[in-house]
Amino acid sequence: MQTDIKILVTGAGGYVGGWIVESLYLQGFLKVRAGIRRWSSAARIGRFPIEIVLCDVLDKHQVNTAVEGMDVVIHCAYGSRDATVRGTHNILDASLQHKIKKLVHLSTVSVYGNAEGEVDETVPVQLTGSEYGDSKIEAEQLCWNYFKKGLPLTILRPSVIYGPYSKLWISKFAERLQSGQWGIFKGMGDGRCNLIYIQDLINGILLSLDSDKAVGQAFNMNGSDIISWNDYFQKFNEALQLPPLQIISPTKVKGSSKLMTPIKTAARYVLKHHEKIITKMYVRSLMLQRVMKIVEQRMKTSPGNEELSMFGRKAHYSISKAESILGFVPAYDISKGLAMSVEWLKHETLLF
């Protein structure tokens, strides 16, 4: 693939979109255009001498301007159901109109819902009531509609994407592990932890852009390790060189989750409706600062119900199709991926 192609990446203010833009630039794709929803999310990609444009996917005018003149679109932006579904519709529409040569839509393995066992692309998608997974299914359906209209596209369904800059899977878990409150969840963390290192996903995107056989296809994107969530906690803990993890009994985990769920809901409500007054009180009262820090710490180190359900799900997302059609081979095993992530945590001074 020539590096002088013009590529628009939507959602470039986010973790994955940001990484794609940076990696493309470092690999010589200097004509990458980063589409962001608001300027305040541009701090990370702003470190690179690249074109950054406003591209709120719900704003047809912005989308049209961002897509115009591009050869390729990598669509990562998502959010509320509206942003994911109507936003994808706007991107697809503009891409068809501007005769985009290839569009890669980043979906998720969550479209398989609660499927267990070996999950490949022949397993049907499944609505579960989860806004994220269900809206991604709707977005995929729109993609197929536009493929039929003549837009060349590929859908990628990554598993848990981790690596430097990941708040959800790296900095949050590093904080949990360092708190001493986290551990091995006996009987509740034995589900499959399907992880893909961010750079492997980016290689998968480039491979799918480069392959004519990828057009009109969906591919799972997953790493090479087959480990459980408890294994992940343990390996991450070792990479951080922390003391061995405690074994946490199911009763304790369930009790803590039950206790913290209403507290989390209440905290979210109070912050949403009374943020100004809380901030004012917070600044003035050292006591309140201490109390809020303890509550915040406790909330962060207790897994929620949805998380517990994920930690127990025994599904493995197969990448056989990507291997055979795209030649996709993950280069980062869990040790290498975590080692890079720990380097990043050190750099960000996020280790205590």
Add this chain to the structure above:
Amino acid sequence: MIKDVVFSTGKSVVLAIVGCGAITETFYLPALSRYPKILESLILVDNDIKRAKKMADCFHVSKISTDYNEIISSVDGVVVAVPHHLHYRIAKSFLAQGVHVLCEKPLTETIGEARELVSLADTNKVTLSVNLTRRLMPSTEKVKDLLSSGAIGRVHSITFLDGSEFNWPTASGFYFDYKISQKGVLFDMGSHVLDLICWWLGGMPSVIKSENDSFGGCEAVASLVLDYQGVVVNVRLSRLSKLPNTYVITGERGSIEGMAYNGNYITLKSDKGSKTLKLSSDQSGMPGYALKLTSNFIDVILNGARPLIPAQEALASIELLTEAYRTAQKFTLPWYNVKANSYAN
């Protein structure tokens, strides 16, 4: 209060604000709204007419303009609140025609430009001051007093950690346009932090090590090691992650600890123990600082009061910023070791 001064003398002043971005909306206009007479004659200037009109409507301002050159002769004072790279040019135009200037930080991009503006203000007998808000916090003023009075003895070190995810509601996105400027967090937040350090120390430290994460754009994380007559200064700034947002100053007889964004407290530690000082002040938080600064600016123009932060006092930190950029090296970031040009040819 300045409010009494304005009306008791029967005089008033005509002000303009050049730039109708986020700082004007959240800082200057709410503060100036306390003075209806000032608002009556205030002129809002922005090359984006829609933005100027929006701000004028929100704050009941009747006069707007898209060209600052057209209003220079009509005003006594101007607040320059435009993107950094425009400060020098716009401030210079007003100073040259005898208008008092209150400029957003950082005053200019280079020390040469800053010195030129200070000299121009002197020549034309007007004031040039800078909004270095953190100097207005009771805590930072208290630190200055404590250090001057030798409360912790000879200072050994200063560590300043300041970082949070960038969330400034910038309207134009100029912060991230590498074609305009490749200066990022060090220039933006660093101008506050380095100003405090120079102010507290009473001079400009030398740069021992300067690192950042720019790939040719605007750096988001920067780290400095400085030295001032044996005082070791460590600074870490980030737009990407939340840092402790604290400063610690250690001396031969104790230490002072403060919070970067909470001006109401500092903690004084010594062999005898630790004491958190609650600092009394009727100005708390950004609205209070905005009022203090704008009131002072009006008082400067009307009554010849001394500016709270004269530009002359900002020169040391601007020179330090210039030096930190000149000597900067890139951090080692191994996770970016992706094969360059692997798709070339």
